[in-house]
Amino acid sequence: MNITDNIAYVGVNDHDIDLFEGQYDVRKNGMSYNSYVVFGSEKVVVTDSVDARFVDEWLGSLEAALAGRTPDYLVVHHMEPDHSAGIATFMERYPQATVVASAMAFKMMAAYFGTDFAGRRVIVKEGSTLELGDRSLTFVGAPNVHWPEVMFSYVPEDKVLFSADGFGKFGALDVEDPEGWACEARRYYFGIVGKFGKNVQAVLKKAAGLDIEHICPLHGPVLSENLGYYLGLYNAWSSYEPEGEGVTIAYSSVYGHTRDAALALAEALEKRGQTVAVFDLARDDMAEAVESAFQYDRLVLASITYAGGIFPHMSTFIHTLAEHAYQRRTVALVESGTWAPMAAKVMRGELEGMKDIAVAENVVTVRGALDDASRAQIEALADELSK
Template sequence: MGFSKVTDSILYVGVNDHEIDLFEGQYVVPNGMAYNSYAILDEKNAVMDTVDIRFVQEWLDNIAAALNGKKPDYLIIQHMEPDHSSSIAEFLKVYPDAIVVGNAKTFTMMQQFFGADVAPNREVVANNGTLSLGNRTLTFVFAPMVHWPEVMVTYDAQDKVLFSADGFGKFGALDVEESWACEARRYYIGIVGKYGAPVQALLKKAAALDIAKICPLHGPILTEDLGYYINLYDIWSSYGVESEGVMIAYTSVYGNTRKAAKLLADKLTAKGCPKVVLTDLARSDMAEAVEDAFRYGKLVLASTTYNGEVFPFMRTFIEHLTERNYQNRTVGIIENGSWAPMAAKVMTGLLENSKNLTWLDTVTIKSALTAENEAQLDAMADALL
């Protein structure tokens, strides 16, 4: 891939990965992933983060091309996840005099991953610490639990660039054209969604900076209308409602619960609901289902009773929500049970610790829809509008 210009003195030296099928062992990435790394050229030269070890040679070639015969003086590590750090040792074999820059937690994790001697030349920085490269000074701002405890971001005041670590990242390689918001939302909710409060804290710190470009560790460099991206991050991390609409998530064994969910969806559409998302949890990408639950302000859970409990895909879905601090939503429940309906009790129990949920009246189906159930679904549709 070589390198490309971010500014006259900041060059992109990252790589695209089209070999990966599951990111972090669970997220489907049909358009691959980008592992971003940057070279900053000054009196002293710095490289920002490394890449997945499978692409180390391509990355080293990119660095060599970008530096054009010069050597990097620093390797700055903002985040120790292996997709960003696993090439540190190989980098230091080529550039043994380079100083590795990180915070105390960075080096603790570095030793855990790679051994005590991986970075003999190191500079440990404090929160709001600085590093002069000559004409510019980099400032390091700690961002613990966005989404690991050692994370820090880096600000270059000269070019007004924020190197945002995993913040503002997305799924997808950089040689694929696609909408930013969809895959950035799935990435954020899936990976960072649990840590809304730390992200809010970071956004407040970023608001004090003059930022012209955001350079994340995944996804494209953001250069225009930064307010659009920052506003979405503010909504996501405060667990606000991004889009008006209703998500109906269902599981069904013989089709009767699916019929009820579809009937509710049809009633909502007929009544003018701006958006209705109907999702079969057994057949949909779970990460996309979770994304939709956080995107919209209203959620209906429809499930059959199964083994005196709730259908497994529904349990998994709700656990994904609660793990990510699901809150501030309106929730309706449709349960089905031929002799001992239990799904509603189980689902409400799973969500009992979620904050600020407004509950609608439960609709209970016994085997198949009745006229009474249809009237109850009509009332639920009205309550959701």
């Protein structure tokens, strides 16, 4: 696959993986590990490698794309093992090649491979340029997007930005995603990059000064049309702005009473014209619940009181939101407990450490099963959330 006349794709698709980074379910659509080749009139650059299980496949695709030419450089934008596992093998196969990366990336190479390739390396930083003849790569610092050593690079002659894990997406490239780019890109962003919004904002400002026609990430499709749409979403996500109006309801229930309250609230909100997404934190994909919480402007936390606190899945969910810098939202609380409901108090305490969180005035308390009193509280909360 050619990105431009001078840039080829040599990545691989992974349909064997079940959990990406040990936690994100990708069994449905798999994953891609992207690598590219930039052909200059004098020099050839290969960008990044792939996961260890696919190094041989990657090298075969690379050999075919080279068509007899020899690579001069391996540019490493990001050292995470799903992109760097082939570095040592590449350097052994192509002894004339030089590896190009940030200074911190070379420290990581020493940790992974027992060598930092002294004598065969070029250390680059913000503004460094790699000349290839009729083409060049200019490097853009992107620390903590999402590892500290990350660099982007830009080919001005082709108007191509290599964006490391930025603009990445779950899913193999040979699987058509009926939900489009944004859904799985959003889950990827908030699960993996979301904590580092300030860093993403910084690199977006740098990208705004570049004339870009193609964005080449390390996961997911090359973005070549309607770039304003993708950049706009990334700007909203990284500034923690809600993407749209809606209510995410995340609940943890044991015997079904908290679930009943959550579903009754969802129904009441929908009757008031609200967009609602409901998640059972014990059964649904928690990463999708996190994604939804960031997507919409309102969130409802509904938990049973458990051992004087909140149910473990709810605790994990709130901790995950905090870890990913959840902020600038309205949050409502629903609790249940037969003799001493405490969940709302505990959840409110957890929210105090988050930035710009407005807690809804109305709280729903279910003592045992839903009754007239708790149903009235649900209606009052639905009114408040629908204002």
